[in-house]
Amino acid sequence: MPDLAHIRQVMAEADCLYSNAQIEAAISRVAEDINTNLAERNPVVFCVMNGGLIFAGKLLTQLDFPLELSYLHATRYRNETSGGELFWKAKPEVSFMDRDVLIIDDILDEGHTLAAIVDFCRHAGAREVHTAVLIDKVHDRKARPDLKADYVGLPCEDRYIFGYGMDYKGYWRNAAGIFAVKGL
Template identity: 60%
Template sequence: MTVEEANNVLREADLLIGEAEVAAAIGRMAEELTQRLADANPVVFCVMNGGLIFAGQLLTRLVFPLEAAYLHATRYGHETSGGHLNWIVRPQAELRGRTVLLLDDILDEGVTLAAIADYCRAQGAAEVLMAVLVDKRHERKVSPGFRADVTGIETEDRFLFGYGLDYKGYWRNAPGIYAVKGV
């Protein structure tokens, strides 16, 4: 993708959720997670690359002891759809007996997030919680009723980018949640 093509994607996109609304959603999530996990001594994983911006803004608002780490598993790469789960970096922290919180940018179908959660449980995590900035409303979830434990924003079923979500590897840094025009 050229710079011109990337700029056209943003210029033509529909802004669904502005920066102030995203920040407010992250604040609400921080309050909920603080109440729930203040005494849990959790290990909190940023799911790379999408979760980076969301996790960075959320972590500074969690005012309790936690161990911060990251993992990287993907089905997409720079594509817009994907197949099997590819581990790039598995969790390095000891999970046995721990509360694990997974932070990711989006819950679309949930295949990747469900597989990561299953892996953490198989490693002995006592509890695995999922927090996502965006949840797309549709019926294609990995299993009926699959949801994150904490969600910041629900959106319509469109191709989204911004705040960690990307379009062909670009615009994770867009200051809001955008939908690609016509998609």
């Protein structure tokens, strides 16, 4: 069990990269783009758990067209600060054969998890797979150079971040902003 004093200290020392207001404005902009592009596509929307939960919740209320919603849970982190092998906790249970799919996730970092999810959906018969991420980390370590999110809320420097669904050792997903861990 993590030391709660340490968890609190991480927040106290963290750098705020984006405020709640900046994030909300970015989510509204992403929603406008998705409304323009997917309103007539009858998409199946998958929230990637747990990180995508807050972004998806805020985004979905601004989408003004019918959609089918579900979730999936794939992770490489398991409450650690570095990723390992992809682990499926819950695969999609809603059929998306010959339909557009929108994957909503918290962050595009190196992209291993998102790439695996996109590939899974394509191989399982999705007509087209779209991706929306709240944060796109700016660095040159992407899993595949061609992997880019279709909808991006905000770019982010290459630091260890948390808040708005992203965690630090399982904590601070609930932080109302995007914060960087001091020294990471």
